[in-house]
Amino acid sequence: MWHVGRYLRRKGLAVHVLPTGHRQENPPTPCIAGAGLGGKDGINHAIIILDISGDTFTLMDPLTGIFQWPREKVYENYYFYGFLIHVPDPE
Numbered sequence: 001m002w003h004v005g006r007y008l009r010r011k012g013l014a015v016h017v018l019p020t021g022h023r024q025e026n027p028p029t030p031c032i033a034g035a036g037l038g039g040k041d042g043i044n045h046a047i048i049i050l051d052i053s054g055d056t057f058t059l060m061d062p063l064t065g066i067f068q069w070p071r072e073k074v075y076e077n078y079y080f081y082g083f084l085i086h087v088p089d090p091e
Contacts, residue, residue, distance in 0.1 A: 005085050016086045031086040036079035
């Protein structure tokens, strides 16, 4: 995931690495999140949080594509490692 952040910086984009908790309450969107697929001891993985509306997350997982899940289902299936990569819109 760090390679993605460095690549984006080399392309001139602002990249913010943000510390977060293991439950993503209100992260800036879109963002890339490091997560354990299948829980805390799951496979190291990265997903994109495209949007959060109420208790519904819109996610993009490279393994499954774009989908929406309720917040609790996201927490059951992904263990967030505590950091995000966010690229704000260029001004």
